[in-house]
Amino acid sequence: MSTVYYTASSLDGFVVDEHDSLEWLMRNDVDGTGFGGYDDFIAGVGAIVMGASTHRWLVEHEPDVWPYEQPTWVVTNHPDAVTAPGVHTYAGDVASLHPQLVDAADGRDVWVVGGGDLAAQFVAAGLVDEMWVHYAPCTLGAGRPVLPTASRWRLLDTGRNRDFVGARWARADA
Ligand SMILES: NC(=O)c1ccc[n+]([C@@H]2O[C@H](COP(=O)([O-])OP(=O)(O)OC[C@H]3O[C@@H](n4cnc5c(N)ncnc54)[C@H](OP(=O)(O)O)[C@@H]3O)[C@@H](O)[C@H]2O)c1
Numbered sequence: 001m002s003t004v005y006y007t008a009s010s011l012d013g014f015v016v017d018e019h020d021s022l023e024w025l026m027r028n029d030v031d032g033t034g035f036g037g038y039d040d041f042i043a044g045v046g047a048i049v050m051g052a053s054t055h056r057w058l059v060e061h062e063p064d065v066w067p068y069e070q071p072t073w074v075v076t077n078h079p080d081a082v083t084a085p086g087v088h089t090y091a092g093d094v095a096s097l098h099p100q101l102v103d104a105a106d107g108r109d110v111w112v113v114g115g116g117d118l119a120a121q122f123v124a125a126g127l128v129d130e131m132w133v134h135y136a137p138c139t140l141g142a143g144r145p146v147l148p149t150a151s152r153w154r155l156l157d158t159g160r161n162r163d164f165v166g167a168r169w170a171r172a173d174a
Contacts, residue, residue: 003127003128004041004131006112007113008025008134008135009133009136015144016143024140025136030162030166036134036161044109046071047102050112051076052074070104071086073087073088098127112128123149129170129171130156132166137164151171152171153169156170
């Protein structure tokens, strides 16, 4: 059981462009069953945590259906904006939230969905065991960074998925 930051990034390290758009990823996504694909990954996930901006993007783009079966926490200072049934909210130090995520995952992985802002808080607290990044075949020039904190990693695996390069790392001190 691990806490995993699993995401996609442009080659220049952005998860969304300067207009907060994921259009670059929607046009050309990874194969769910290919190397590091979403289908295998999500099958091992027992609990999910995401930031308020990521939650907002999801409900704006998939308004009729909440896409996750797993217990989910949205980290936000505005809990009233989170209306999906069964989704928990939390504000404050992510280190205090982490034990609840691990309990809820019940032996499976905790997925830190992002964005980079939230993932950086988990990484800075030493709570992310593994990171998966699928690098898309494009640059964005500007946007929100994949992981805006200093950190060191040990490369575990790399592979191709469609036109993406997938890489998986473990925390360097783990
Ligand atoms: N490329 C990908 O695969 C991928 C994956 C995930 C997300 N994304 C995208 O990345 C963008 C998000 O980027 P981001 O890094 O700026 O946002 P984010 O991490 O999703 O959300 C940041 C927001 O979450 C709230 N928050 C964060 N930490 C908190 C804490 N400890 N306590 C209370 N509230 C906290 C704050 O919002 P409030 O104060 O307003 O509550 C903060 O502005 C989204 O547009 C999303 O769609 C892309």
